[in-house]
Amino acid sequence: MSDARLTALRDWLHGLPGLAGATLAPASADASFRRYFRVTRPDGATFIAMDAPPGREDLGPFLDVTERLLAAGLRVPRVHARDLAQGFLLLDDLGSTHYLQALDDASADRLYGAAMDALLALQGADHAGLPPFDAALLDAEMALFRDWFLGEHLGLALDGADRAALEAVAGALIDNALAQPQVFVHRDYHSRNLMVTGPHGPGIIDHQDAVSGPLTYDLVSLLRDCYIAWPAARVRGWALDFRRRLLAAGRLEPAVDEATFLRWFGLMGVQRHLKAIGIFARLCHRDGKPGYLNDIPRTLGYLRQVAPQYPETRPLAALIERLDLPRRVARCGP
Secondary structure: OOOHHHHHHHHHHHOOOOOOOOEEEEEEEOOOOOEEEEEEOOOOOEEEEEEOOOOOOOHHHHHHHHHHHHHOOOEOOOEEEEEOOOOEEEEEOOOOOEHHHHOOOOOHHHHHHHHHHHHHHHHOOOOOOOOEOOHHHHHHHHHHHHHHHHHHHOOOOOOHHHHHHHHHHHHHHHHHHHHOOEEEEOOOOOOOOEEOOOOOOOEEOOOOOOEEEEOOHHHHHHHOOOOOOOOHHHHHHHHHHHHHHHHHOOOOOOOOOHHHHHHHHHHHHHHHHHHHHHHHHHHHHOOOOHHHHHHHHHHHHHHHHHHHHOHHHHHHHHHHHHOOHHHHHHHOOO
């Protein structure tokens, strides 16, 4: 804890009212260049300091999205102080217990119920002017699977037929996403970004990449989480419970029946998991974070479970098995 940015952060914090004697300790790091420190005042009150290096991290989207979610009544960290030139923020401390640490068979219904209540409110937040989750972005995300996972991580080059098949699958997944109602999308609404904060619903963090996008994207992030898996029947029940909430809130046309909604959800998950596998490989090979490779087998498992269910994605299922990706993944772990 002796780097130059940490020294500058400490100096800035100690110059703020009431923080002259505050101490800093690492709180968490994530997949970006941001770092987080827990700040403890002499009286025991705690805050979180964000270090977002200018030129690598833009604080503008975080501040904008924070205001939108606060206006929607959601529990996100409020900003108490800022120094945009240095890339520093002082935020609420939402605690240190993530959903991932608290989820088990007994707590899952309660925690996911609260998370779906919050998601319903989040989807109603103002998304005007947010970047659109359009065809170009959806396609660029899926290309990470081909380029970083198949190419960089496994050293596989697809032939023309396999490449065309993968492009056709991507086109169908894009059509599915764009056919859905477009709402506020957190984009990483999963167990590592939801905090257990008591009876008022989850604390929501890491929301700076929000977009205007498909209705089921955050739902699949939550229920088919890359970091924890649940039986398919239980996931189906939760997904249909959220559909009922949408209908009760007037957010979904009754003509969108259960089969249509589950198809949206299933195909949306294939798109997200292609992206996630590519990102995990990129985090290893570009950013020097090999631990994320541990999450690829679970995420690949979702693709093997869901892709065979739909005609549009069966070519992907066949490709996964023909290339023997489960065995290759096991051999190429961190």
